[in-house]
Amino acid sequence: MSHPPDIPETDAGPAATPESEESLEVLRDILFRHYRERIAELEAELKRLETRLTDPQILSAIIAPALGNAIRQKIRDAREEMIEALYPIIGQTVVRAVSEAIRDLARTLDAQMRTSFNPMRAVRRVQARVSGVSSAEMLLRESLPFEVEEVFLIHRETGLLLWHISRDPEESADSDLIGGMLTAIRDFAQEAFGRGEEGQLDEIQYGDRRILIEAAQHAYLAVVVDGIEPPGFRAEMRERIITVDHTHEETLREYDGDPTPLQPVEQPLRSLITSAQPQELSPTQKRLLAGFAAVVLLCAAAFCAGGSYLWQTVRRTPTPAPVVIVPTPT
Template identity: 30%
Template sequence: MTTEKSPQNLGNEPNKNEDLMLSMIREILLKEDREDIADIKAHFDDNEKLAERINPIIEIHVESMKRKFPREYQKQVERIVERKIKASQDELLDVVYPVMGKMVRKYVNHQFLSLKEGLDDRLGQLFSFKGWYNRIKAMVMGVDESEILLRDLDHTSIEEVFIIQRDSGLLMGHFSRNETIDRDVIAGMLTAIKSFVEDAFSKERQELELIDYGTYKIFIQSFHLYYISVILDGSISSAEKDALSAKLLDFAEKEMPNTLANDVSPSDYETLSMQLSKYF
């Protein structure tokens, strides 16, 4: 059976052949490339294979970065750190303040201790009875011997402790052995007195440290954003003052938050007050 070819069919025949030929040529020419692409795709899809190839390159880059980083980025890092420190000076000071205070106090105490031990040794060589020691001590201090004996008998007790915001005078925490009439007003008034004295004398870096009121002493330990005020009943010697100061520095370091909000929330107040009662 023969098929009659229409003029249209006759025109399409060479085109079909051409397409087939081109397809075959394409297949031959691109076969290798396609196999390569399939191989690369398989590598990319398989994480393990990919890691095997890329990890060594990354390691080389990391090593190179480590070597070059200080040289390439030192100035930028220094600028960022400098900016950051300037922006958070208050927080930084609050962290450093108790630690620095402790270090300075430790050094001064050590020096005084050495001095005291030296004096004790000398006195010990000369006198063996406590009475004689007191007599000499009274002479050295320029006070009456009875005053030294009384001081030995005097017992100092901590009556109240206030943690107060330095600027606003708002109470942040409180501990008391007895009921106080109005601790908020006391905190505010103490801040006003402190501000008044410090402004009136305007001595740089000088702060009010002790207020004498009858048999009471108000000891003040200042920090950057707050201060702690301790109400004592009885007299306080330099050594006791040092010990109290060290205790307050320790409290500030361990219990006080590094940043302080403008407002004192009731929960923060409760927490600090509880910590104070544990310490004192």
């Protein structure tokens, strides 16, 4: 009995059909759909990030808030480190600003030096020599701006405004309100910082303006100034308030709100404003300067006349004939 031939075994499975390929594709779509969607989202997110990183304006808008918060936090936590880190930049900026200010001041001084002769400036130069300072220092002091804008005389006990003088009355603020506020500020400073100590508030600064305060027994003087006061201005204020306090002591001690008896204080207080303005030469100073100029001119004229006369005399004097000495043989 014969057997059928053996069929060799192979690893190949049954041949794939179109229906099976379609089924596999559907299966792949079901299994990997979520991953494909996630990959697409990641690609879109990467494109957005790339756009933000490559656009300077968008990048600055994103980083600026976080960077500002980080800097503020760093300043709070390590102030000294931040100062040391920023000192080179800030130092150069400050040096540049100061240098520019000095150059501006030099231009101002040069412009003043190039102006026409000023008799008042000549008198001040003489005063500078007598005081032991140079004329440049005196000119530098003249270039510093200083102006007295308002003067307030205030009752010390009640805080009422006794007298008010302003450089420009039209632009002056409510003087009564300012007087009350100054009294409140002085009292607050005395209660808050003057416990057990002798002293009082003598200056208030706001921007470029300052309020200089000098007090006496019954009243105090508040002067609003702009700039740097010259030497002796404080002493002048102190002299004014002490004089007013002594002269009107009875009126100030029993002050009833009527400022009429204090009318005489107008002139001494107004002198604080006028003293800050450039003063013209007095008649005596003008006569002295005129005499000095006349003496200088007379000396110059005499020198020129003497020189001319000497020159004419030399020209008219005949030149002596030369003497010729002939040696003779002996």
